[in-house]
Structures are given as structure tokens and as C-alpha cells.
Amino acid sequence: MQSITPFIWFNDKAEEAANFYVSIFNNSRIENMSRYGEAGPLPAGTVMVVEFQLEGQDFMALNGGPTGAPPDGPTPGAVALFVNCESQAEVDRLWEKLGKDGASHRCGWVTDKYGVTWNIVPAGLSDYLGGDDPEKAQRAMQAMLQMDKLDIDELRRAYEGTEAAR
Numbered sequence: 001m002q003s004i005t006p007f008i009w010f011n012d013k014a015e016e017a018a019n020f021y022v023s024i025f026n027n028s029r030i031e032n033m034s035r036y037g038e039a040g041p042l043p044a045g046t047v048m049v050v051e052f053q054l055e056g057q058d059f060m061a062l063n064g065g066p067t068g069a070p071p072d073g074p075t076p077g078a079v080a081l082f083v084n085c086e087s088q089a090e091v092d093r094l095w096e097k098l099g100k101d102g103a104s105h106r107c108g109w110v111t112d113k114y115g116v117t118w119n120i121v122p123a124g125l126s127d128y129l130g131g132d133d134p135e136k137a138q139r140a141m142q143a144m145l146q147m148d149k150l151d152i153d154e155l156r157r158a159y160e161g162t163e164a165a166r
Contacts, residue, residue, distance in 0.1 A: 014061035080117040122152035
């Protein structure tokens with residue numbers, strides 16, 4: 001069976017970033033680290049690849065130096081990591097930790113201090129945005145468009161029309 005593992009390229013912060021992510025998510029650990037030898041593009045002994053798991057999902061991080069990406073390559077955030085949170089408390093915790101020294105963006109997007117973009121979404125969001133009543137779904141969408149960190153209670157209130165969204 002084919003599997004797809006997210007592979008994140010760093011100039012030289014792969015180990016630091018992997019340790020940071022493992023400290024935030026439950027059921028997470030560093031699996032393996034390989035280091036450059038004398039022939040590598042970075043100094044011998046420098047971490048080359050970190051294999052790690054977040055919530056049981058395999059990831060790899062590479063210290064590859066500057067990417068030399070072509071100017072027509074993907075824009076920052078073109079590929080992001082989606083996290084479906086079981087509770088608002090989990091959204092709040094991840095938002096705080098991933099957003100520290102990073103940048104928040106509308107609609108649940110946050111870029112961490114390493115430049116990796118995450119979409120932190122509360123469970124139930126699709127029930128409001130894709131609900132059967134177009135008018136209610138539109139109200140929830142309008143509320144979401146005003147938020148950086150998503151607030152499921154606020155989105156529910158907007159959907160139900162019981163309280164004005166922020």
C-alpha cells in the first residue's frame with residue numbers, strides 16, 4: 001500500500017522544529033535522526049533528516065539548506081497542514097503554541113515561527129458552512145471570514161442567528 005508522508009524542507013532548523021511540534025501534539029515522538037557525513041552539503045554531524053510522528057501521522061523534516069526554489073514555485077502556505085480539533089480548548093491550545101512568534105491569518109490559518117502553515121479547525125465547522133439552509137450557512141461563512149482563530153460557539157451562534165458575530 002502506498003503511503004504519503006509530509007516532508008518539510010528547512011534550511012537548518014529541522015531538529016528544532018520537529019522537537020517543537022512533538023512537544024505540542026499528543027501521541028507524538030521523534031522516530032529517527034540521520035546526520036550528514038563528510039560528503040554532505042552541510043557540516044558533518046549536522047542533522048540531515050528527522051523522522052517523527054504527530055498524532056500518529058508520519059512526517060519527515062530535512063535540513064537541506066536554501067531551497068533555490070524557482071520563482072514560479074508554490075507560494076508560502078500553498079501547502080499547509082490541516083488539524084481537525086475535537087474541542088475549542090484544543091483549537092485554543094494549538095493556536096497559542098503554533099502562533100507564538102508566528103503569524104495568524106483569517107479563517108483558522110496560522111504560520112508558525114518556522115514558516116510552516118497550519119489550518120486549525122474545530123470539529124463541526126463543516127456542519128455550519130455546509131448546512132442545508134443556505135441563509136444559515138452564509139451567516140456562518142460571514143462570521144468565519146471575520147475570524148483569525150476559529151471559535152465554534154461563535155460560528156454556531158451565527159449559523160443559528162441567535163447572536164451577532166464579532
